[in-house]
Amino acid sequence: MQGWEELEKRCSGCMRCGLGKTRTNIVIGRGSKTAPVMLIGEGPGEQEDMQGKPFVGAAGQLLDLLLSALMFRQDDYYICNIVKCRPPSNRAPTDDEAQSCLPWLRKQTALLRPKIMVCMGSTAMKHILDRNARITQIRGQWTERKGFWIMPTFHPAALLRDASKKVLMFEDMKKVKLKLDELNR
Ligand code: URA
Numbered sequence: 001m002q003g004w005e006e007l008e009k010r011c012s013g014c015m016r017c018g019l020g021k022t023r024t025n026i027v028i029g030r031g032s033k034t035a036p037v038m039l040i041g042e043g044p045g046e047q048e049d050m051q052g053k054p055f056v057g058a059a060g061q062l063l064d065l066l067l068s069a070l071m072f073r074q075d076d077y078y079i080c081n082i083v084k085c086r087p088p089s090n091r092a093p094t095d096d097e098a099q100s101c102l103p104w105l106r107k108q109t110a111l112l113r114p115k116i117m118v119c120m121g122s123t124a125m126k127h128i129l130d131r132n133a134r135i136t137q138i139r140g141q142w143t144e145r146k147g148f149w150i151m152p153t154f155h156p157a158a159l160l161r162d163a164s165k166k167v168l169m170f171e172d173m174k175k176v177k178l179k180l181d182e183l184n185r
Contacts, residue, residue, distance in 0.1 A: 004033055007107050011084060017100040019085035019093070025052035029080035029108060036180060037077040038114035039063075040105070041155060042123040043093050049086035054079050059157040063120075066156070066170060070177045078112055080105065082127050098127050115183050117148050118176055121155025140172045142179070149183075151176050 012026050027044040030053045047057035055063050067077065083093040083101045093101070109117075119125045122135045129143060129150055143150045153172035159165045 004111055007104070007111065011104050014084065014104070017085075017097045019083060019087060019097055022088055023085035024049045026084050027052055027054050027081065027086070028084055028104075029078055030054055031078035032075040033078060033112065035076055035078040035112065036115040036183070037072070037118065037176065038109065038112055038116070039077055039079045039118045039120060040124040040128065041079070041081045041120045043081050043083035044086040045090050046086070054081055055156070058160060059155070062159055063156040066173055070170070070173055072177060076180065078114070080108055082123050092123055098123070102127065115149060116176055116179060117150045118173070119150065119152045121158065124155075125152045139168065140175065142175070149179055151179075
């Protein structure tokens with residue numbers, strides 16, 4: 001695989017799992033393709049499926065607010081998901097669906113070569129960091145692996161359900177901003 005264009009072209013026709021049959025649009029990623037920070041969610045919701053872009057619904061608006069409050073610049077981050085097609089009724093993707101889709105995420109990571117990966121929510125945490133951990137226990141703690149700094153935090157949709165998590169995700173993302181500034185120094 002050569003570059004982003006080829007990845008997007010090949011990914012767009014993907015039928016590796018059953019989610020391909022029910023999607024409206026494939027949702028590959030948004031943001032800067034040279035960004036040092038890769039933010040990874042779970043999978044597209046209704047708005048994302050309709051627009052073909054990740055995190056454009058209510059959770060995405062909250063995420064954008066949080067990122068701009070912490071002075072992240074647009075070219076600091078790239079946002080994507082564990083699965084590229086919407087799971088029906090917004091259920092979590094199954095392990096099989098995630099496994100079928102992960103090669104796309106690996107290709108995105110190889111092209112982006114981020115310094116920092118942020119796993120937002122337990123689905124991203126489980127498939128990238130630790131299958132058996134609990135997000136409430138490991139959020140906010142750095143892991144360095146294969147040259148990437150990995151930060152697990154809540155999924156922004158969890159903040160919409162429980163406002164007390166906002167300050168915690170803010171703290172975690174502040175650590176990400178500080179690490180970014182440190183790595184850029
Ligand atoms: N939730 C996700 O995990 N990803 C999106 O793109 C939107 C909502």
